Amino acid sequence: MQSEHVASRSADQRDSSRESRNGTPQLDAVSLAIIQQLQEDGRRPYAAIGKAVGLSEAAVRQRVQKLLDQGVMQIVAVTDPLTVGFRRQAMVGIHVEGDVESIADTLTDMSEVEYVVMTAGSFDILAEIVCEDDDHLLDVINKRIRALPGVRSTESFVYMKLKKQTYMWGTR
Amino acid sequence: MQSEHVASRSADQRDSSRESRNGTPQLDAVSLAIIQQLQEDGRRPYAAIGKAVGLSEAAVRQRVQKLLDQGVMQIVAVTDPLTVGFRRQAMVGIHVEGDVESIADTLTDMSEVEYVVMTAGSFDILAEIVCEDDDHLLDVINKRIRALPGVRSTESFVYMKLKKQTYMWGTR
DNA sequence: ATGAAAGCTTGCGGATTTCGCAGAAGTGGG
């Protein structure tokens, strides 16, 4: 065998999950490296990941499981919605009066809403909508979003062409 | 490359990948079901998928490989950027004069740009930026995007809180 | 009709991976 990287590994980067103040787990360098590996290929074997990050297969397995359990990451198939039958997408900018977060929560519960973010720009909320056709999209925007109490106005940006969609955070 | 291919397509049910007019492969119900399985768990074994969609393990394996090769889907780990050290994100709306698509292509080549879409709204392009800190974000927006010839003006929406991020198209 | 091309199935081994568990090692508190 080889002992190429027998680190004494003192406690500076050993902590794989400490709770930070806002509840999101703090990730050490090794977990980040694992995530990076899985961002390149979500099915990469644990042994290969272990070799890349300097850990045993079992250790990688435990870390990955924990990251999944904690909700830090998820390993999923992603596609261009257009190729799977969703022909209409739009980003909707929303002006809210009153409690922004409760509106955001309501949007989150809608299955057609793929993405919700509260922003500091001229919109209070940006929400991405994925629908099957124009009627569906129109229905969601006009009947369900604009009808919410607290929604002052909306502006829609219908998608014409998706140019890029990456999941390589940390890979650069 | 192709001559006049006046096909009288009769059976479009069984065909797992025919080229449609815009080059995107056409997916049948079985491939959609496979994608759906992998959207729930990107590491689900082929045999389990086969049982769920009514195909043999080998057939699922072939289909998945083809879907990956074709770029229809990718199996990756996705995270909340905030938990992996990217503290500043923003959506940038861009007004373009001239060739919109070439601007979009340029944005696509930037590593900080996570998402690029051409829209039919008041913005010509929406681009999502992922940065490590404020300086980085400012630099990308002001020095690199607004400096592009053809970019008339931009409007930024800095993310305050990500509320939802799903990859479950077809799962509903 | 005949043949080529795709796609699926079944079956098969061997290589690889996953999985659970026991033990070792490092950490922190009392």
Next chain:
DNA sequence: CCCACTTCTGCGAAATCCGCAAGCTTTCAT
């Protein structure tokens, strides 16, 4: 020091992955 806790490692057993081959059916073109 000792104990509780966590993490890592090593190791068998089970499951999965992977390539391949033969046979079948459907579709499409000659």
